[in-house]
Amino acid sequence: MASITxxxxxxxxxxxxxxxxxxxxxxxxEFFVFLGPSGCGKTTTLFAIAGLxxxxxxxxxxxxxxxxxxxxxxxxxxxxxxxxxxxxxYAIYPHMTVxxxxxxxxxxxxxxxxxxxxxxxxxxELLGIxxxxxxxxxxxSGGQRQRVALGRAIVRRPKVFLMDEPLANLDAxxxxxxxxxxxxxxxxxxxxxxYVTHDQVEAMTMADRIMVQRDGIVEQIGTPDELYNHPSNLxxxxxxxxxxxxxxxxxxxxxxxxxxxxxxxxKILLPAKILPKLRNSIGEQVIMGIRPEDLYESGSVDGIxxxxxxxxxxxxxxxxxxxxxxxxxxxxxxxxxxxxxxNVKTGQEVIMEMNLSKIxxxxxxxxxxxx
Amino acid sequence: MFLLPxxxxxxxxxxxxxxxIYTVPVQPPRSPTIEPLLSAFNIMARPLLNSLAFTVAATIxxxxxxxxxxxxxxxxxxxxxxxxxxLFSIGIFLPYQAVLVPLVLTMSRLGLYNxxxxxxxxxxxxxxxxxxxxxxxxxxxxxxxxxxxxxxxGAGTWTIYRRIMLPLSLLPFVVAxxxxxxxxxxxxxxxxxxxxxxxxxxxxVALANLKGTTEFNWNIQMxxxxxxxxxxxxxxxxxxxxxxxxxxxxxxxx
Numbered sequence: 001m002a003s004i005t006x007x008x009x010x011x012x013x014x015x016x017x018x019x020x021x022x023x024x025x026x027x028x029x030e031f032f033v034f035l036g037p038s039g040c041g042k043t044t045t046l047f048a049i050a051g052l053x054x055x056x057x058x059x060x061x062x063x064x065x066x067x068x069x070x071x072x073x074x075x076x077x078x079x080x081x082x083x084x085x086x087x088x089x090y091a092i093y094p095h096m097t098v099x100x101x102x103x104x105x106x107x108x109x110x111x112x113x114x115x116x117x118x119x120x121x122x123x124x125e126l127l128g129i130x131x132x133x134x135x136x137x138x139x140x141s142g143g144q145r146q147r148v149a150l151g152r153a154i155v156r157r158p159k160v161f162l163m164d165e166p167l168a169n170l171d172a173x174x175x176x177x178x179x180x181x182x183x184x185x186x187x188x189x190x191x192x193x194x195y196v197t198h199d200q201v202e203a204m205t206m207a208d209r210i211m212v213q214r215d216g217i218v219e220q221i222g223t224p225d226e227l228y229n230h231p232s233n234l235x236x237x238x239x240x241x242x243x244x245x246x247x248x249x250x251x252x253x254x255x256x257x258x259x260x261x262x263x264x265x266x267k268i269l270l271p272a273k274i275l276p277k278l279r280n281s282i283g284e285q286v287i288m289g290i291r292p293e294d295l296y297e298s299g300s301v302d303g304i305x306x307x308x309x310x311x312x313x314x315x316x317x318x319x320x321x322x323x324x325x326x327x328x329x330x331x332x333x334x335x336x337x338x339x340x341x342x343n344v345k346t347g348q349e350v351i352m353e354m355n356l357s358k359i360x361x362x363x364x365x366x367x368x369x370x371x
Numbered sequence: 372m373f374l375l376p377x378x379x380x381x382x383x384x385x386x387x388x389x390x391x392i393y394t395v396p397v398q399p400p401r402s403p404t405i406e407p408l409l410s411a412f413n414i415m416a417r418p419l420l421n422s423l424a425f426t427v428a429a430t431i432x433x434x435x436x437x438x439x440x441x442x443x444x445x446x447x448x449x450x451x452x453x454x455x456x457x458l459f460s461i462g463i464f465l466p467y468q469a470v471l472v473p474l475v476l477t478m479s480r481l482g483l484y485n486x487x488x489x490x491x492x493x494x495x496x497x498x499x500x501x502x503x504x505x506x507x508x509x510x511x512x513x514x515x516x517x518x519x520x521x522x523x524x525g526a527g528t529w530t531i532y533r534r535i536m537l538p539l540s541l542l543p544f545v546v547a548x549x550x551x552x553x554x555x556x557x558x559x560x561x562x563x564x565x566x567x568x569x570x571x572x573x574x575x576v577a578l579a580n581l582k583g584t585t586e587f588n589w590n591i592q593m594x595x596x597x598x599x600x601x602x603x604x605x606x607x608x609x610x611x612x613x614x615x616x617x618x619x620x621x622x623x624x625x
Binding site: 047050051052077078079081083084085087088089091092093094095104105108109149152156162 | 514516517519520521522523524525526527530534535538539
């Protein structure tokens with residue numbers, strides 16, 4: 001059990017910067033997710049915490065123990081850090097039985113035989129692999145191998161779990177199942193966990209907090225709710241959520257008493273609540289973002305007061321199951337909306353309304369959120 | 372056709388001198404005798420033992436060192452690893468003849484001329500180049516995550532080698548061992564230059580010496596050749612199965 005503190009971490013591979021000046025504080029017992037597209041530096045950060053890569057600048061603390069510091073010349077090798085790791089390809093030792101695999105970290109530490117037995121059995125029971133202990137890895141399915149790798153990580157009760165896309169190699173159904181199990185396991189064990197993934201659904205469902213990275217730079221750190229409802233920039237807004245948020249380029253203009261977004265095809269009057277933040281951007285080009293579920297067919301949901309109506313043509317109706325996807329178009333603007341049910345057909349016109357309390361406005365130049 | 376020399380060797384080994392003169396080589400002996408085999412063994416026993424000793428020792432040493440080198444070159448990232456590997460590879464192409472003079476000089480200075488240890492050292496050094504290449508290629512196929520997992524599990528460099536790499540390397544060990552055993556056993560040049568005296572004389576040299584200068588005892592020579600070929604034959608029979616698997620197998624899957 002430990003917190004993790006990272007100060008000014010920088011890592012270069014040749015001339016490319018993998019991680020740039022990263023500062024991060026992970027709380028004790030937290031389930032923390034590094035999220036980002038491939039090559040964003042998330043795995044490098046994880047490896048730096050494990051001590052598997054040497055960094056170029058910065059400090060890493062596990063609990064109150066300094067494990068890496070370039071300035072002070074401190075570097076503890078991985079075997080001296082109390083972290084355990086689960087890899088994408090599981091990395092279970094092919095020549096050992098399941099029992100030996102799970103027992104390996106204990107044997108290395110010269111734990112007594114009886115104690116090893118007890119702990120391996122208990123771990124296997126926890127993961128539901130007690131009947132597989134005498135098998136060799138090649139006789140196991142992907143999901144079972146995954147559990148063995150988890151078992152090996154759990155059995156030594158480390159301060160921190162590090163997981164590098166542990167579910168990426170599983171098929172879709174099993175992935176969802178293991179996701180839930182993993183989360184439950186973490187709630188049981190209460191061990192600080194860092195989990196790397198490029199899958200935003202995994203991140204949203206499992207994390208206490210998420211760090212979104214891109215090109216070695218932190219885009220945002222926050223709870224799933226914060227990232228979803230208050231993305232701090234365009235990248236986070238488009239990366240989180242599926243189907244993706246709709247973006248419309250418009251000008252911020254004065255309209256009578258208040259402000260409106262002018263997108264040529266239509267004007268949207270903004271609610272008074274968000275006006276103060278927009279004062280400095282009047283007359284500038286901005287990007288408006290609205291999530292598909294915040295668009296309604298007019299009249300389909302009661303109690304929406306704002307009368308911002310968009311007249312649009314239906315390009316395509318995609319039934320997903322629990323909801324339908326409406327692909328809409330109006331001049332140059334195309335939007336996607338998710339609706340519960342609809343009678344409209346491809347080619348028809350439809351009047352859409354948007355939930356104005358849920359719109360996001362971003363600076364076009366910097367991509368930063370204004371509201 | 373390929374087996375004809377072997378057949379001739381077999382038939383001649385069991386012929387007495389009269390048979391050797393009055394029969395065609397491929398013809399079976401008229402009055403079979405094991406006399407030539409016995410007298411050849413009497414002459415060859417010591418050299419065969421010598422050969423066996425330094426061949427086994429040098430094979431084990433060169434395989435072990437090659438495997439450690441391969442591990443270091445693939446799994447421990449250090450500066451100059453590629454240059455190091457290049458140098459090893461060049462060593463493979465170094466002709467034996469080119470090193471003979473300095474080799475003899477070095478060995479005699481070290482007091483290892485005419486000595487089994489000298490032969491072991493020489494063959495090990497020459498063998499390391501090819502075994503390193505072999506093990507490096509094999510270890511390149513073992514995923515790095517396995518090593519990283521072992522590191523986070525708490526294993527140090529040597530523990531990883533001993534408990535992860537070594538148990539996974541049965542196949543390359545068999546391939547390298549057969550390769551090394553055959554080439555060291557068959558070597559004549561190093562043997563004849565480094566160990567002419569009887570104390571350390573290898574079987575290959577002794578076999579050549581069977582061909583006297585004035586008389587030709589074909590039967591004894593053939594019998595000697597038979598003795599000489601025996602260990603290699605046994606090795607191939609015992610390890611052939613693994614050898615083929617080793618040549619074929621790309622990798623173990625992680």
